Amino acid sequence: MADAASPTIAVAAIAEEALSAADLDRRLRGAREPFVVRGLAGDWPLVAAGREGPAAAARYLSARARDRKFTVSIGQPGGGERLFYDSAMGLNFRVAQGPLGPILDGIVANADKPDAPAVYLGSVDMAAYFDGLAEANRVPLGERAPLESIWIGGRTRVAAHNDVPDNLAVCAVGRRRFTLFPPDQFANLYLGPLEHTPAGRPVSMVDFRAPDFAAHPRFRDALRHARAVELEPGDALFIPSLWWHHVEALAPFNVLVNYWWRDAPAFLGKPEDALNHAILAIRDLPADDRATWRTLFDHYVFDNDGVAEHLPEEARGVLAPLTPETAGQIRAFLLRSLSR
Template sequence: MAEPGGAIYDRLAPVPERQWDRAAGLDALLDGAREPFVVRGLVADWPLVAAGRESASAARRYLVERARDRPFMVSIGPPGHDGRLYYDADMAMNFRTGTGKLADIFAGIEQGEEQGDPRTVYLGSIDIPSHFDGLHEANAVELGGRETLKSIWIGTRTRIAAHNDFPDNLACCAAGRRRFTLFSPDQFGNLYLGPIDNTPAGRAISMVDFEAPDLAAHPRFADAMAAAQTALLEPGDAIFIPSMWWHHVEGLDAFNILVNYWWRGTPAWLGQPQDALNHAILAIRDLAPADKAIWRAMFDHYVFENGPAVTDHIPEPARSVLAPLTRESAGRLRAFLLRTLNR
């Protein structure tokens, strides 16, 4: 079967593949990992994978039987939608969102399949424990005690624009095939990112259409593709995407399921770096150049370098949030920020 854009992806470097010791688990591969890798067959023994191999209908039935009686958020494209969840000509989303019971959403997918006119239907980042009973327990990866967010992604053929996430990510292909195109964090300038406050799913995305890149409008994208890595996952395969790596994701078959695990290497009670970026845009970006230079030096002093000169002259009990943060001092700082932002 010919793949969309296949010739382009054939020229890219493959994401390295790693072997794992089932007895030792994934710790040896994940501990300190800062580069992506693929593990073939990691979840090949999942019941969900077995259902997907039987048929798309069997996979849907497996999920419906375990779904809780609650609304599921779903994105739906209009007739003729090409599966690219993106902006329209007015920079609004080119899909609509709504909620429905999972069985009803799946019935719509099946009707489109029967009529030969499938709509783009996409359920993104559905929290597994709150939406399903027993799904995680029957289909799980041992991640060495890491506290994870467990999500499932379900849909028809889709193209999700390149974006990044702060947590580390282990993504497991459960049904259908998924193609990932990855870029290291330093490639963001070559991906032509869109707005950070008007996004399809909360993260800034590349404005480049990977299937038909306009290199006249986006010339640096050629440099990004020269540095890109790609992986085609079959059901049962998994890919590790480190924090802040950009990834373009395609569901290549008529029906696709992905399960992923997110975790961060710092305590959950610390803040989100994206919030700091947003606040810096609000408070610093539009200052006069001389004032911005002062604040750049202050950020270097307190945040990026954070050397002994920050605290050595302050008695240790009085260092407050300049000392390494604890859950308690982080909570005080968060409360202080909320008060100042609400003035």
């Protein structure tokens, strides 16, 4: 399969598996590689509405939307499909709010206009913003309690980024092309700022449609590890935790439903918070001090087997496997220290 970004470089296809909805829970346990299940959600009412056309899909969604304002990202007229930074590293889109019906009507009305702005509703909580939508269009995920989100828009491109939770993405309406990279390819993707991002996660600065290999030479190495797939309505893609994914919505009207979950206790902190704290506290120290702290992190965090065996069990505190109580102690300590 040739990647749209670089026709000269072959990109491997993501593995496809023939699974029923009943088999999915078992297959997801411990899964660390992406895979595709064709037609997993083919019987959804939302998929059926989309097969009738964009207007029917928009009516189906609008009829179930709650009476509240939806947040929508709107690009510049004629500004293309890419929701990204502008030349000054501001954002090339604005954020507005309004009822869902008129927003969707606008997407449908502008679908065939070449200068129409990119319009995108991202990560909308289905339970909070719709009545009955999640219940009628759901993939069974066993005992997992995922966040169920919906993504709606016209033709858009979202830069490569990653997410901490595992992710099952279901194409409900339109078509989506995903290009995935393993977690260790982050340096070859030339990430942008950590604190100023289009949607909360750092993104690749490479334009996949027109990569500048002079500015981003290591992107050629990333493409050698890339995997890609195009999803049709009803198809599902499993994206493991921390895998980078570039997402293109290819049809005039596109809807994706995704499920996020973590196979980790809810009381654990967010790893990205630890990264930001380490930048604040360690990165700009003298080199010798950083080397010492690297050793301490290895000892207490990454290679921590047996670090507290010399202590009585009742005295090990946070050096023992965390519990909700000891996790709360760390959180309270951090809150006090960061507020000084």
